[in-house]
Amino acid sequence: MEFRRGILAGLIEGDGHWSHDEQRETYVSAAPDLTMFVRRELEAMDRCPIVRRFENDHAGGWKVRFDPIQHAAPLTVLDVEDIGECDLVDISIEDRAELFLLANGAVTHNCSIGMGYHYRARYECILFFEKGKRKLADLGIADILQAKRINGGYPAEKPPSISETLIRQSTDPGAIVIDPFMGSGSVGVAAIQSERSFWGNDLCVEAVDITRGRLTEAGAREVGDTPKSVPSPQLGLL
Structure with missing residues (x-):
């Protein structure tokens, strides 16, 4: 500190x-x-x-x-207005049915050991959230998922096989899979291979171009009026 x-x-x-x-x-x-x-x-x-x-x-x-010497000026109260009583709305209470609760976690096991000077990491953690009491598709799958590490790929790219397992466990064919930070689109590829639709977006133009190409190669068809490779605060694929 x-x-x-x-x-x-x-x-x-x-x-x-x-x-x-x-x-x-x-x-x-x-x-x-x-x-x-x-x-x-x-x-x-x-x-x-x-x-x-x-x-x-x-x-x-x-x-x-910022100025390292000057501090923020103290707040001066000029007037106080009485607005009477009002109801305070707690979204977490009003819309509790819409909340996703932390159920448990899953661990991905990399078959190739990582680099470093300490105990080398061979795993990553996935937080699993749920809404309601819906069962997973296959209760025989354990909480350790094995997949080989992606070498030389997009930064922080996850193996599509991991995403495909998670998608098949929690969705039905034809459902929509959303990735708000899609990167190279590995989740989208897993969704298409699992016969699901995919919605995704990313701040990086390059990421959108890469994802569009990967999804097309996987047999996906782009629908909707989505932006092409032009400067934009948020680009998306439907």
């Missing part, structure tokens, strides 16, 4: 860049979260952070700036 506050107590300027040859979409995906984290930390320290976006021909990102 002291180390983190020591860094934020000085003049900070966080920036970065994206490049298809270097970090591809990794920075684009992580930068907003990191920027908002820095902003929240500075606001908690009574600073006045300013978040600005920059972009040029070869780079782009977000900058967080």
